[in-house]
Amino acid sequence: MTARDRSARAVAAPTAPAVPVSPAAGPGTGPAGVGLAAPADPSESPGALLAAIELHKRFGATPALDGASLRVDAGEIVALMGPSGSGKSTLLHCLAGIVGPDAGEVHYGTRRLSAMSEAGRSALRRGEFGFVFQFGQLVPELTCAENVALPLRLGGVGRRAARERAHAQLARLGVDDVAGKRPGEVSGGQGQRVAVARALVSEPRVIFADEPTGALDSLNGEEVMRLLTEAARTAAAAVVLVTHDARVAAYSDREVVVRDGRTRSLAG
Amino acid sequence: MSIGHTLLGLLEAGPRHGYDLKRSYDERFGHDRPLHYGQVYATLSRLLKNGLVEVDGVTPGDGPDRKRYAITEAGVTDVEHWLTQPERPDVYLHSGLYTKLVIALLTGRAAADVLDRQRAEHLTAMRALTRRKTGGDLADQLVCDHALFHLEADLRFLELTAARLDALASALRSPQADEARP
Numbered sequence: 001m002t003a004r005d006r007s008a009r010a011v012a013a014p015t016a017p018a019v020p021v022s023p024a025a026g027p028g029t030g031p032a033g034v035g036l037a038a039p040a041d042p043s044e045s046p047g048a049l050l051a052a053i054e055l056h057k058r059f060g061a062t063p064a065l066d067g068a069s070l071r072v073d074a075g076e077i078v079a080l081m082g083p084s085g086s087g088k089s090t091l092l093h094c095l096a097g098i099v100g101p102d103a104g105e106v107h108y109g110t111r112r113l114s115a116m117s118e119a120g121r122s123a124l125r126r127g128e129f130g131f132v133f134q135f136g137q138l139v140p141e142l143t144c145a146e147n148v149a150l151p152l153r154l155g156g157v158g159r160r161a162a163r164e165r166a167h168a169q170l171a172r173l174g175v176d177d178v179a180g181k182r183p184g185e186v187s188g189g190q191g192q193r194v195a196v197a198r199a200l201v202s203e204p205r206v207i208f209a210d211e212p213t214g215a216l217d218s219l220n221g222e223e224v225m226r227l228l229t230e231a232a233r234t235a236a237a238a239v240v241l242v243t244h245d246a247r248v249a250a251y252s253d254r255e256v257v258v259r260d261g262r263t264r265s266l267a268g
Numbered sequence: 269m270s271i272g273h274t275l276l277g278l279l280e281a282g283p284r285h286g287y288d289l290k291r292s293y294d295e296r297f298g299h300d301r302p303l304h305y306g307q308v309y310a311t312l313s314r315l316l317k318n319g320l321v322e323v324d325g326v327t328p329g330d331g332p333d334r335k336r337y338a339i340t341e342a343g344v345t346d347v348e349h350w351l352t353q354p355e356r357p358d359v360y361l362h363s364g365l366y367t368k369l370v371i372a373l374l375t376g377r378a379a380a381d382v383l384d385r386q387r388a389e390h391l392t393a394m395r396a397l398t399r400r401k402t403g404g405d406l407a408d409q410l411v412c413d414h415a416l417f418h419l420e421a422d423l424r425f426l427e428l429t430a431a432r433l434d435a436l437a438s439a440l441r442s443p444q445a446d447e448a449r450p
């Protein structure tokens with residue numbers, strides 16, 4: 001080994017973070033985060049619940065995705081991190097079948113999203129996916145309980161059953177007291193919990209959360225993340241979480257960094 | 269951190285033996301570095317000499333842990349005074365993180381890789397803290413949040429640096445770079 005190799009290695013080895021307390025590992029909550037070492041090519045590891053392979057997407061002259069790949073296993077919580085404008089939301093929209101990539105494939109289980117009809121993708125989103133955004137996702141004219149019941153109603157669940165499930169879900173998230181209020185009458189933190197309840201109520205296999213705490217203060221943000229991840233783990237739902245906040249990402253099992261429309265993968 | 273003041277503060281809750289005091293300290297503050305018995309007894313005897321604690325009772329038997337200590341009025345005043353004194357803000361200009369980044373930039377190596385590896389390492393630590401926090405009591409939450417906010421600050425610095433990499437690299441490699449640094 002040359003001196004240059006050695007010093008290259010010294011620079012490459014990450015410094016153990018200086019933490020005021022040693023992180024005593026808590027009870028098992030999924031695999032340790034090794035996002036950068038995970039295989040970039042989802043075809044290398046079959047059996048993923050959700051996989052994006054070499055996605056490209058432009059908006060006019062703007063390249064939003066430039067060869068982004070990602071795999072998400074069942075029940076796994078993956079954080080997408082990276083600077084603003086790097087393509088995180090576009091990647092999430094492609095994974096959820098909201099936006100079609102110009103090139104590349106998204107697989108959900110054995111299905112290829114691009115091979116499905118728009119109606120098929122729409123049914124998939126309703127039946128298997130849940131969504132939480134930064135804000136503006138609740139229908140202002142409906143009560144919180146009606147908002148939570150909405151995905152069930154759209155999926156053909158009867159009024160009474162939908163209402164009962166909505167109330168139970170609101171209770172699980174500690175916001176049953178706002179069931180009869182409209183979104184405009186509740187606080188930001190309560191509104192996000194209602195949104196989480198709505199995302200979870202149809203027992204999705206994947207929850208897509210784009211900056212779910214972006215409009216909340218620290219305390220409410222922590223609470224929403226704790227509830228969201230606890231509920232997802234209990235339901236064995238996978239979560240694709242877009243965030244630029246490391247404390248939010250720390251609720252995930254691993255992180256994937258998106259930069260300039262590409263997912264970064266550092267081997268070793 | 270002042271161990272004396274911390275032990276005094278813990279004693280305010282009620283009289284205790286040295287051993288219980290050490291255990292309580294380690295639980296709250298000693299995750300990294302538990303106290304040695306020697307430290308505990310040396311500190312207690314100093315506090316005793318200064319009238320900040322008193323011996324509240326002696327259990328029959330032998331060994332150093334027969335005495336039970338209680339805080340005195342002067343001790344309470346001392347804790348109160350200590351709490352009014354702000355801590356000196358810590359700065360991390362000598363951290364290995366910063367050094368590695370500068371060396372990578374100076375030598376033309378991929379600083380972005382240094383950043384991303386460091387982020388992975390930080391997030392691993394942050395995950396462990398988050399797990400401990402969500403399963404823990406209020407004291408656990410406090411101590412973990414304190415650590416989490418510091419690690420987050422490191423990462424924000426890394427993000428900002430990543431965004432500035434190109435500018436930094438050329439500035440550091442230019443001949444005036446050394447004079448330009450404070």
Ligand SMILES: Nc1ncnc2c1ncn2[C@@H]1O[C@H](COP(=O)(O)OP(=O)(O)O)[C@@H](O)[C@H]1O
Nearest residue numbers: 059062063064083084085086087088089090091
């Ligand atoms: N609907 C759109 N129309 C035009 N440009 C878009 C659209 N969505 C995203 N972009 C552009 O694509 C790039 C990536 O955006 P986005 O995926 O939202 O990034 P991020 O979520 O990481 O902030 C940005 O330059 C953004 O301006």
Ligand SMILES: [Mg+2]
Nearest residue numbers: 088089090242
């Ligand atoms: Mg976005």
